[in-house]
Amino acid sequence: MDLKHEDYPVPSDYFGVLWALSGINDLIILEHGSTGTCNFNAFNYMIMNRQSPKGKLFSSGMDEDDVVMGRDTKIKEAVAELDNEYRPKVIALVATGVTSVIGLDLQGIIEEIQPDTAARLISFSGGGFAGDYHVGIKEVFRSLTNNIIKEPRERKPCSVNIIGPTIDSFNANSDLAEIKRMLGLIGAEVNTVFTFSTDIDRIENLACASLNLVTRDIGIQAAEIMKERYGIPYYYGLPFGVKGSINWLNDIAAIMGLELKRSVLRSELQRYGFSILELVNFLQDLDHLKAAVSCPCEYALGLTTLLQDEWGIEPSLVSLPIWPEMPQIQSEFSRRKIGRMLVEPEGKMLSEAIRDINPHILFGNSYDLLMAENIPVKVHAAFPAFDHIYRYDGTPFVGFRGHAYLTETLINLLNQNPEVFRN
Amino acid sequence: MDSNKPEIMDKCLLLSELSEDSALTATAAAKYPGQHCSFRAVAGTVPLIKNSCALLLGPAICLYNAKLSMNMRSLTADPRPNNLLFVNYSQDDIIFGFHDKVREAILQAEEEHHPEVLFLITSCLQEIVGEDFDSCIDRIRPLVKAKLLIVHTENFTCEGAAPGVENMFKSLFLLMAPQPKEEKTINILGLWTSTARKTELANILRKNGIVIRNVIPSYCSPSELEKAPGVQLNLVLDQYALPLAKMMKERFGTEYIYCRKPYRPASIEKWYQEIAAALNIDLPSEIAELKRETEEMIIQARRNLSGKSCAVSGISGRTFDLAMLLSWLGVEPRVILLQTPLPEDRPDINELVASGVDPLIFRGDNSLQNEQLLRKLSPDMFLGAFDRKALSKMQIVPVVLSASYYKLGFESTIEVLRLLQEMSAGLEAMMYKEKILAEGV
Numbered sequence: 001m002d003l004k005h006e007d008y009p010v011p012s013d014y015f016g017v018l019w020a021l022s023g024i025n026d027l028i029i030l031e032h033g034s035t036g037t038c039n040f041n042a043f044n045y046m047i048m049n050r051q052s053p054k055g056k057l058f059s060s061g062m063d064e065d066d067v068v069m070g071r072d073t074k075i076k077e078a079v080a081e082l083d084n085e086y087r088p089k090v091i092a093l094v095a096t097g098v099t100s101v102i103g104l105d106l107q108g109i110i111e112e113i114q115p116d117t118a119a120r121l122i123s124f125s126g127g128g129f130a131g132d133y134h135v136g137i138k139e140v141f142r143s144l145t146n147n148i149i150k151e152p153r154e155r156k157p158c159s160v161n162i163i164g165p166t167i168d169s170f171n172a173n174s175d176l177a178e179i180k181r182m183l184g185l186i187g188a189e190v191n192t193v194f195t196f197s198t199d200i201d202r203i204e205n206l207a208c209a210s211l212n213l214v215t216r217d218i219g220i221q222a223a224e225i226m227k228e229r230y231g232i233p234y235y236y237g238l239p240f241g242v243k244g245s246i247n248w249l250n251d252i253a254a255i256m257g258l259e260l261k262r263s264v265l266r267s268e269l270q271r272y273g274f275s276i277l278e279l280v281n282f283l284q285d286l287d288h289l290k291a292a293v294s295c296p297c298e299y300a301l302g303l304t305t306l307l308q309d310e311w312g313i314e315p316s317l318v319s320l321p322i323w324p325e326m327p328q329i330q331s332e333f334s335r336r337k338i339g340r341m342l343v344e345p346e347g348k349m350l351s352e353a354i355r356d357i358n359p360h361i362l363f364g365n366s367y368d369l370l371m372a373e374n375i376p377v378k379v380h381a382a383f384p385a386f387d388h389i390y391r392y393d394g395t396p397f398v399g400f401r402g403h404a405y406l407t408e409t410l411i412n413l414l415n416q417n418p419e420v421f422r423n
Numbered sequence: 424m425d426s427n428k429p430e431i432m433d434k435c436l437l438l439s440e441l442s443e444d445s446a447l448t449a450t451a452a453a454k455y456p457g458q459h460c461s462f463r464a465v466a467g468t469v470p471l472i473k474n475s476c477a478l479l480l481g482p483a484i485c486l487y488n489a490k491l492s493m494n495m496r497s498l499t500a501d502p503r504p505n506n507l508l509f510v511n512y513s514q515d516d517i518i519f520g521f522h523d524k525v526r527e528a529i530l531q532a533e534e535e536h537h538p539e540v541l542f543l544i545t546s547c548l549q550e551i552v553g554e555d556f557d558s559c560i561d562r563i564r565p566l567v568k569a570k571l572l573i574v575h576t577e578n579f580t581c582e583g584a585a586p587g588v589e590n591m592f593k594s595l596f597l598l599m600a601p602q603p604k605e606e607k608t609i610n611i612l613g614l615w616t617s618t619a620r621k622t623e624l625a626n627i628l629r630k631n632g633i634v635i636r637n638v639i640p641s642y643c644s645p646s647e648l649e650k651a652p653g654v655q656l657n658l659v660l661d662q663y664a665l666p667l668a669k670m671m672k673e674r675f676g677t678e679y680i681y682c683r684k685p686y687r688p689a690s691i692e693k694w695y696q697e698i699a700a701a702l703n704i705d706l707p708s709e710i711a712e713l714k715r716e717t718e719e720m721i722i723q724a725r726r727n728l729s730g731k732s733c734a735v736s737g738i739s740g741r742t743f744d745l746a747m748l749l750s751w752l753g754v755e756p757r758v759i760l761l762q763t764p765l766p767e768d769r770p771d772i773n774e775l776v777a778s779g780v781d782p783l784i785f786r787g788d789n790s791l792q793n794e795q796l797l798r799k800l801s802p803d804m805f806l807g808a809f810d811r812k813a814l815s816k817m818q819i820v821p822v823v824l825s826a827s828y829y830k831l832g833f834e835s836t837i838e839v840l841r842l843l844q845e846m847s848a849g850l851e852a853m854m855y856k857e858k859i860l861a862e863g864v
Contacts, residue, residue, distance in 0.1 A: 006505075078454075129482070
């Protein structure tokens with residue numbers, strides 16, 4: 001049994017539902033459960049950049065009678081109150097574990113009260129038993145894509161949606177700022193970010209965009225639906241490093257019939273394209289350094305590429321929290337000859353692997369970094385990051401500026417731990 | 424509803440209107456955040472018991488949040504030992520039963536962590552499914568060396584955390600055994616801190632020959648708890664520990680006094696007098712000196728604070744005694760946010776009302792309604808834990824009193840006086856920014 005101790009219990013689909021809905025401005029979440037569950041959630045929002053679900057998340061305050069009798073009065077009263085008081089466009093009814101076990105039919109409640117409710121009501125019934133949080137995020141993406149998006153009246157030729165970031169996404173403020181800036185380099189603009197920062201109007205108008213940029217593989221399904229239904233192509237991947245950023249921009253420009261001008265690229269490279277060798281002296285050798293990467297697949301692949309192709313550092317260990325959905329990611333990892341590859345490892349297994357490999361550098365979440373006491377260079381690069389704030393939008397990992405930021409961050413950390421140059 | 428006053432005011436009572444048995448009216452049907460549950464409170468407390476581990480048994484909803492709350496605490500001055508082990512219940516466990524999984528988890532915890540005590544903390548799910556959990560554990564007990572202590576914490580049967588926290592205290596009773604009585608020894612019950620033995624109370628008792636055997640639940644070991652009934656007196660500082668004290672009195676004859684933390688100098692003096700009387704010792708002379716010093720500080724503080732107003736919430740100890748202290752300082756307590764009034768608050772309430780202070784009482788478990796009320800009442804200060812940004816937007820000075828919670832006696836009141844007069848680090852800048860933002864463009 002994976003008895004969690006040093007690492008953490010993986011958040012369930014319930015959390016994914018909350019997080020995927022929380023970036024939508026005029027939507028309110030009403031969970032049907034005891035208030036303790038709702039109160040507890042202050043912690044999980046807090047560890048994501050000290051966010052708060054206040055004004056976004058509410059509880060029906062289920063009690064013993066509701067459980068024993070299957071009573072639904074409280075949730076109906078709560079819906080009416082939220083509808084009248086806050087006038088949201090959508091109220092999402094979310095099951096908790098208790099709702100799920102007693103088998104309350106949220107959709108049935110919706111059918112009964114929707115005629116008297118101005119807000120559109122939708123439900124999510126997983127209750128934390130449908131899988132991990134990725135399942136919940138996908139469920140929200142699927143539901144919104146199927147139920148909210150409208151037929152486009154017009155197609156905006158230079159407009160793209162970013163599909164994938166949700167409020168749990170590590171470093172999203174900075175990465176999105178850089179992605180938007182980079183798109184601006186080829187004359188493209190962002191229609192909306194689904195669902196990190198959006199509203200119901202923008203979701204309704206998702207199909208006005210000409211391209212969907214999918215930044216996490218959990219967004220692929222929504223992108224496929226939009227491709228099939230509205231003919232919007234999608235492009236999957238994140239730009240890491242100089243080469244990766246140029247390729248990413250060129251690919252997008254080609255799909256959209258735009259161009260990355262030489263003068264623009266030249267300017268970017270002059271400002272942000274400095275090589276790692278420009279930042280070290282002749283006695284600082286990097287060749288022997290070993291790195292471990294424990295991140296979701298897009299970041300893991302990006303960082304691995306950066307390590308191997310641009311810094312010349314061996315990625316001795318790559319650990320993915322879940323299997324990548326896209327075969328291209330799996331084959332790319334295979335091609336890259338990673339020292340050791342773990343997928344969905346139990347905490348102990350990852351801890352032992354890190355101890356065996358003893359890398360100089362570790363990219364990971366807070367728990368990975370805590371487990372790796374003796375590793376000199378540790379970089380927060382994944383969720384959960386309970387001891388790390390990434391609210392400022394000037395610390396991207398992606399794009400040209402991400403390359404510059406990561407490269408100088410790495411060198412600064414190596415300089416703070418000069419023993420790494422000696423062994 | 425009175426059409427001349429906003430609806431939110433209808434959800435308030437005057438303190439003088441609060442009857443002995445009145446529960447406070449809910450302020451909203453849709454609640455945020457609502458009261459916290461006992462699973463959370465117990466998960467945060469059991470790490471304080473030395474040589475123990477705790478199996479938290481529940482769905483990921485509860486487990487993930489419990490882990491994070493401990494992680495957040497690890498970043499503070501009062502971190503808790505990492506003794507929590509998590510057993511995630513799945514849909515299959517609900518259908519086929521938890522017994523096998525729980526058994527396996529207990530055996531594994533024993534093998535890997537060797538605890539003297541293994542707490543088994545249940546959540547709502549366990550209780551709803553309705554398996555006979557206690558019988559299941561009884562069958563496992565002979566297989567392990569660790570003492571298995573069950574703490575039931577279901578939240579759907581009650582709104583607050585009190586029953587589960589009381590269960591946690593009561594579970595410790597199972598570790599206790601009859602002991603010969605030892606004079607001049609005490610246990611302190613209901614103080615959650617690693618600094619319990621450094622408090623003014625602890626120092627004064629020690630100087631007068633009193634030995635503190637245990638601070639329950641703060642860092643006592645199972646073997647120390649076994650001997651806990653042998654003390655002359657249990658000093659019970661909060662309501663959660665009271666059931667345990669009563670059980671110890673009934674089973675072992677251990678005397679107790681229930682003496683929640685006071686704030687006014689005269690109340691503190693009386694508090695010390697009661698403790699001294701219960702221990703058959705003379706009241707130390709330094710109490711009078713401490714009282715005089717504190718009263719002088721109050722006179723000085725009054726110069727800075729007189730004419731101000733405040734809201735009060737979530738105070739450790741006797742909230743209404745603090746309200747009286749505030750009134751002496753010239754600070755008008757406009758509203759007191761409460762969850763559940765305690766019967767033992769009645770003497771303080773009566774005294775406060777009789778002195779002409781009659782603040783509003785409001786059920787404080789809904790943030791948005793609290794903010795609505797605060798906007799209406801516009802106090803100068805908010806005493807307690809509340810969203811500092813929201814308060815800054817309203818130009819209400821947040822006064823976080825948690826530094827005083829770990830102090831006992833005059834030192835606690837002195838700390839409160841300091842906190843009332845000093846702005847916490849970074850606050851001035853935040854209020855400056857929020858003021859500009861509130862002015863708009």
